[in-house]
Amino acid sequence: MKGLVKRAGILGMGTSIPQRVLTNHDLEKMVDTSDEWIRKRTGIVERRLLDKGAPAFGMGVEAAREAIADAGLKPSDIDAIITATISPDYLSPSMSCIIQSHIGASEAAAFDINAACSGFVYALGIANQYVLSGCYRYILVVSCEAISRLVDWQDRNTCVLFGDGAGAAVVGPVDEDHGILALELGADGTLGHNLTIPCCYFTPDDLAKRAHENKQVIWMDGSEVFKFATRALVYAAERVMEKAGITLDSVRLVVPHQANIRILENAMKRLGVEMERVYVNLDKYGNMSAVSIPVALYEAFREGRLQKGDYVLLVGFGGGLTWASCLLKWNR
Numbered sequence: 001m002k003g004l005v006k007r008a009g010i011l012g013m014g015t016s017i018p019q020r021v022l023t024n025h026d027l028e029k030m031v032d033t034s035d036e037w038i039r040k041r042t043g044i045v046e047r048r049l050l051d052k053g054a055p056a057f058g059m060g061v062e063a064a065r066e067a068i069a070d071a072g073l074k075p076s077d078i079d080a081i082i083t084a085t086i087s088p089d090y091l092s093p094s095m096s097c098i099i100q101s102h103i104g105a106s107e108a109a110a111f112d113i114n115a116a117c118s119g120f121v122y123a124l125g126i127a128n129q130y131v132l133s134g135c136y137r138y139i140l141v142v143s144c145e146a147i148s149r150l151v152d153w154q155d156r157n158t159c160v161l162f163g164d165g166a167g168a169a170v171v172g173p174v175d176e177d178h179g180i181l182a183l184e185l186g187a188d189g190t191l192g193h194n195l196t197i198p199c200c201y202f203t204p205d206d207l208a209k210r211a212h213e214n215k216q217v218i219w220m221d222g223s224e225v226f227k228f229a230t231r232a233l234v235y236a237a238e239r240v241m242e243k244a245g246i247t248l249d250s251v252r253l254v255v256p257h258q259a260n261i262r263i264l265e266n267a268m269k270r271l272g273v274e275m276e277r278v279y280v281n282l283d284k285y286g287n288m289s290a291v292s293i294p295v296a297l298y299e300a301f302r303e304g305r306l307q308k309g310d311y312v313l314l315v316g317f318g319g320g321l322t323w324a325s326c327l328l329k330w331n332r
């Protein structure tokens, strides 16, 4: 089949969101914060947390099974699994290998990628290349995060922001007029120090930024990341539209990474996109890192906000610092 596929697209999607809800009012009892501050400064009202002691991969398995069924495929049809995560259960085996064993996609290639909140779109980019090259036909892309395990629950600067979940998509061949039209993936590693989660190595600076007993937790310079995020959203959106040769006016829906409503409002204002054309669900889930975009895309489709032939712009930014955007012509 080499060389025969002209376009790849999303054939099916699935999600898994934990039952446990943590509201802003719950957080008021944990740190010096208020529902009013969190709503005003971020737009977040509540988030979902994985049960303590439960593995993150369980969410990935559930989302993967739904996506494969939604695509009308069997697990044995999947040729490769790419999981985007910064909160894997193990460094080895990868989350993808664990998911592979549970869904029974025997012999599928399986590996994880780390592009933080941009991870889903990066993984779509890799899947797109595999499908177009003829190397693989059906790629399962899973975003799976239990960020709650990496949060210092005494640090009000970060603990109010994040939530857990999983989202999955099957990427495969679609007709030439639809699917992934353009991608823009990028990073500026010189800014990486603004959002860090140490793993096997710590500098004195890493330790100084964290309460002593909490080495492997998120530390973020919120306002630096905020400025980068606004810039990166605008840049990534403009670049991908330019590559596709399509104007933003033609885009039916923007599905951005869900970190902060103020970032979205600032960026969309600069882009000239009304908020009515932007999908927002951060009020319910907070920032789920790589999971935010696939869950938002899934919900937008289920709510009837996407029809076949619509242009939809996925755009994200995050740790690394990274950015990623993808213009799709919706094929479902």
Ligand code: UT7
Binding pocket: 032, 033, 034, 037, 038, 041, 042, 117, 156, 157, 158, 160, 221, 222, 223, 225, 226, 229, 259, 260, 263, 287, 289, 317, 318, 319
């Ligand atoms: O997905 C990864 C990418 N991450 C992001 O995109 C996050 C980007 N950054 C942000 O969303 C925002 O910067 C935050 C929501 C993290 C912070 O909002 P901000 O408006 O930039 O607040 P700030 O950091 O400038 O802090 C303002 C004040 C500070 O108090 P002082 O120093 O002025 O007295 C903070 O200590 O707000 C205080 N503050 C809080 N107050 C109540 C910070 N967090 C909280 C809190 N509750 N949870």
